[in-house]
Amino acid sequence: MIQASIQLQRNEMFSLNVELSLSNHVTALFGHSGAGKSSVLQVIAGLERGGSKDRISVICNDTRWQDENTYVPPHRRSVGYVFQTPQLFPHLSVTGNLRYGEQRADHHRIGFDQVVDWLDLAPLFSRPVTTLSGGEAQRVAMGRALLSSPRCLLLDEPLGSIDEAGRQRILPYLSRIRSELDIPMIYVTHAIDEVNYLADHVCQIEDGRITAEGNVFDMSTSLDLARTQETNPAAVLDCVVTGYDPHWQLAKLSFGEQHLHVAAGPVSSGQQLRIRIPASDISLSLSHAQDSSILNILPAVIDAIYEDPQRHSVLVRLLVGDQALIASITRQSRERLNLHQGQSVFAQIKGVALMRHHG
Amino acid sequence: MGEEAAALWLTLKLAFVTTAILVLIATPLAWWLARATHPLRSVIEPIVALPIVLPPTVIGFYFLIAFAPQGPVGIAWQAITGQQLAFSFEALVIGSVIYSAPFYVQPLQVAFESLPRALTDAAATLGAGPIDRFFSVVAPLSRHGFVIACCLAFAHTIGEFGIILMIGGSIPEETRVLSILLFEQVETMNYERAHRLAGGLLAFSFLLLFFVYRLNRQWRARAL
Numbered sequence: 001m002i003q004a005s006i007q008l009q010r011n012e013m014f015s016l017n018v019e020l021s022l023s024n025h026v027t028a029l030f031g032h033s034g035a036g037k038s039s040v041l042q043v044i045a046g047l048e049r050g051g052s053k054d055r056i057s058v059i060c061n062d063t064r065w066q067d068e069n070t071y072v073p074p075h076r077r078s079v080g081y082v083f084q085t086p087q088l089f090p091h092l093s094v095t096g097n098l099r100y101g102e103q104r105a106d107h108h109r110i111g112f113d114q115v116v117d118w119l120d121l122a123p124l125f126s127r128p129v130t131t132l133s134g135g136e137a138q139r140v141a142m143g144r145a146l147l148s149s150p151r152c153l154l155l156d157e158p159l160g161s162i163d164e165a166g167r168q169r170i171l172p173y174l175s176r177i178r179s180e181l182d183i184p185m186i187y188v189t190h191a192i193d194e195v196n197y198l199a200d201h202v203c204q205i206e207d208g209r210i211t212a213e214g215n216v217f218d219m220s221t222s223l224d225l226a227r228t229q230e231t232n233p234a235a236v237l238d239c240v241v242t243g244y245d246p247h248w249q250l251a252k253l254s255f256g257e258q259h260l261h262v263a264a265g266p267v268s269s270g271q272q273l274r275i276r277i278p279a280s281d282i283s284l285s286l287s288h289a290q291d292s293s294i295l296n297i298l299p300a301v302i303d304a305i306y307e308d309p310q311r312h313s314v315l316v317r318l319l320v321g322d323q324a325l326i327a328s329i330t331r332q333s334r335e336r337l338n339l340h341q342g343q344s345v346f347a348q349i350k351g352v353a354l355m356r357h358h359g
Numbered sequence: 360m361g362e363e364a365a366a367l368w369l370t371l372k373l374a375f376v377t378t379a380i381l382v383l384i385a386t387p388l389a390w391w392l393a394r395a396t397h398p399l400r401s402v403i404e405p406i407v408a409l410p411i412v413l414p415p416t417v418i419g420f421y422f423l424i425a426f427a428p429q430g431p432v433g434i435a436w437q438a439i440t441g442q443q444l445a446f447s448f449e450a451l452v453i454g455s456v457i458y459s460a461p462f463y464v465q466p467l468q469v470a471f472e473s474l475p476r477a478l479t480d481a482a483a484t485l486g487a488g489p490i491d492r493f494f495s496v497v498a499p500l501s502r503h504g505f506v507i508a509c510c511l512a513f514a515h516t517i518g519e520f521g522i523i524l525m526i527g528g529s530i531p532e533e534t535r536v537l538s539i540l541l542f543e544q545v546e547t548m549n550y551e552r553a554h555r556l557a558g559g560l561l562a563f564s565f566l567l568l569f570f571v572y573r574l575n576r577q578w579r580a581r582a583l
Binding site: 047145 | 496
């Protein structure tokens with residue numbers, strides 16, 4: 001549990017005013033660069049102490065890290081910090097880097113072999129640090145941070161300097177860490193797909209202030225947020241596998257009372273999956289079509305409608321049971337079907353992207 | 360021992376002792392100058408650099424007054440060691456440390472400043488305190504800076520003349536270093552010995568600077 005209250009005046013152009021309370025989940029700090037996301041991490045780690053006029057209070061569990069009279073220096077806070085670039089020590093080997101934090105930890109909650117296994121580090125041992133690719137080096141940096149047995153893990157755009165292919169390769173490792181560890185993780189990023197993939201809780205930061213906050217499912221279907229983002233909106237859902245048909249290679253995924261049938265490789269029942277349904281892959285109809293190729297047609301109620309001038313379309317927030325979805329339709333369709341709030345419709349879901357397995 | 364051998368030995372001893380003392384006391388100073396945000400930094404930095412621009416005789420003059428038996432440093436020295444400071448080897452060491460300090464501090468400070476801040480921040484979040492960070496990250500990554508700083512301080516001490524003349528005089532095996540001996544040979548028109556001494560110093564200084572520049576180039580090539 002981490003509680004932070006930060007009032008920081010960097011210069012006349014930038015100030016930070018943030019209150020955060022983080023439980024043992026992944027919190028994504030999401031926003032454009034320069035919004036102050038990284039500064040929040042630096043304050044929590046003690047790397048940014050603030051001046052005499054700034055008011056900073058950071059509490060980790062029951063330990064006071066910083067307030068008006070206290071300042072615990074970074075090396076006594078036991079935070080795991082992963083920087084945007086790996087910051088490996090070039091004069092040490094891969095193992096030397098991994099052991100650096102381990103040797104200085106006062107207790108070891110996470111074992112060396114465990115971390116090597118989670119992050120698949122063994123093949124990198126014989127390589128000089130300077131020859132590692134960006135993604136490989138970042139994996140070592142994550143391992144190094146974990147081996148210091150931190151009480152929280154702070155990740156400052158860890159995939160920010162890695163190419164797209166490397167990013168896709170490294171995301172499952174982050175997911176693995178997330179499911180293995182029971183400590184608060186703060187993940188700073190401006191990439192919405194990373195937020196959707198990893199986060200439980202999302203804080204949107206703009207100009208040094210938190211402008212929206214909530215769980216990742218609500219945030220992904222918030223029309224207010226959808227209109228401010230450049231990427232096309234998509235709903236995020238956590239589902240359980242309740243069946244698999246090997247003949248048609250279809251997995252049955254359940255959320256609440258509802259089910260989705262999704263083409264997938266073999267998955268076993270009981271497995272947790274996070275999926276993503278882009279707004280552009282949902283269409284609406286007033287009746288349940290019987291002659292459609294679309295497998296997933298769910299009864300839904302229109303919760304809100306928003307004209308999206310940026311994309312020349314209409315965004316519709318739907319409720320399927322407790323779960324919200326978001327659909328993007330044309331203005332003409334809205335007019336023709338006379339859609340309005342509270343109306344019962346059928347959501348025809350064409351595309352479902354499987355994002356990750358929970359541990 | 361011949362005069363030249365004695366002077367050579369004394370010169371090397373002075374350069375070694377001076378460099379060793381600089382490693383001990385000027386290294387923390389260079390680190391502080393590289394990282395400090397303290398307002399005093401803007402005063403300390405030019406003070407350290409003063410010997411580069413001041414005529415050695417100016418520094419030597421103030422040292423002479425301070426080190427004299429009635430001078431403040433001279434009195435304290437006499438009280439602690441029971442010996443006179445002026446015209447002693449110890450006086451030369453003190454003078455050389457201050458006179459050569461910028462040649463040690465500046466290359467090292469540059470090496471320290473070129474270390475990314477995030478590297479020491481990473482070490483801090485991994486549990487390393489300030490001194491631990493210095494020895495486990497900063498020092499090994501600045502080893503070229505140390506070598507260059509030591510070479511320059513060493514060479515500069517060997518090349519010292521004006522201050523030594525002012526505060527040391529020319530006492531054999533105490534303060535008569537190579538540069539002073541050379542000066543005396545020239546004054547007595549002993550050009551054959553003067554040539555030997557001057558040529559030797561020239562060759563030595565060239566070789567040392569050759570080494571320093573080559574190292575500097577290699578170091579930069581690796582950093583790119």
